[in-house]
Amino acid sequence: GAVVSQHPSRVICKSGTSVKIECRSLDFQATTMFWYRQFPKQSLMLMATSNEGSKATYEQGVEKDKFLINHASLTLSTLTVTSAHPEDSSFYICSARDPQGAAYEQYFGPGTRLTVT
Amino acid sequence: EDKVVQSPLSLVVHEGDTVTLNCSYEVTNFRSLLWYKQEKKAPTFLFMLTSSGIEKKSGRLSSILDKKELFSILNITATQTGDSAVYLCAGGRAGNMLTFGGGTRLMVKP
Numbered sequence: 001g002a003v004v005s006q007h008p009s010r011v012i013c014k015s016g017t018s019v020k021i022e023c024r025s026l027d028f029q030a031t032t033m034f035w036y037r038q039f040p041k042q043s044l045m046l047m048a049t050s051n052e053g054s055k056a057t058y059e060q061g062v063e064k065d066k067f068l069i070n071h072a073s074l075t076l077s078t079l080t081v082t083s084a085h086p087e088d089s090s091f092y093i094c095s096a097r098d099p100q101g102a103a104y105e106q107y108f109g110p111g112t113r114l115t116v117t
Numbered sequence: 118e119d120k121v122v123q124s125p126l127s128l129v130v131h132e133g134d135t136v137t138l139n140c141s142y143e144v145t146n147f148r149s150l151l152w153y154k155q156e157k158k159a160p161t162f163l164f165m166l167t168s169s170g171i172e173k174k175s176g177r178l179s180s181i182l183d184k185k186e187l188f189s190i191l192n193i194t195a196t197q198t199g200d201s202a203v204y205l206c207a208g209g210r211a212g213n214m215l216t217f218g219g220g221t222r223l224m225v226k227p
Contacts, residue, residue: 034214036217042219043205043220044160044215045217046214046216046217049212057212093159102165104148104149104213104215105151106162108159108160110158111159
């Protein structure tokens, strides 16, 4: 089956610094990747849709200058949390859509737990 | 604003019981309803429903969609401890984007 990886799995950073999270599709080419945020005991909130070679589409209320998304290749999308604050601490999950697969079927990465101190 | 609501929020049952999880949705440009199981990390795909009234089955799990009532249910029969997880439903809208519900936390006791 399709596999999506994320790196790092866990990161702790100081307030004011920037953190980059990578999302890779390992055995398929993903023209579209999605970034979600999940707070404890809450559901996944879609932050943005990342399309290879074009600008990401951000959901309402998500600051595009704070959460920089780059989808430079068909297998890699990155999310950079800039000038991180403690309230950015959360579980960030990416997913990728296999264009050869069924519509709306997304494969999720294992997530990255970000803690901002 | 799109909204997906799941109930109950949490459920505790014993092995062998049957459970029904509910999902109602209001999603603009709705295309499909998806169910996921989330144990510790990444959600894993269970079902995708696009047509009303057609039940999808996978082992002890089954699901059905009612597009008139904007509602879906996920049934799990003969529950096992390994079914303990958070079950998420999501409404798929145009552009392949998903709006997730808050999830139902299921705990199956031996």
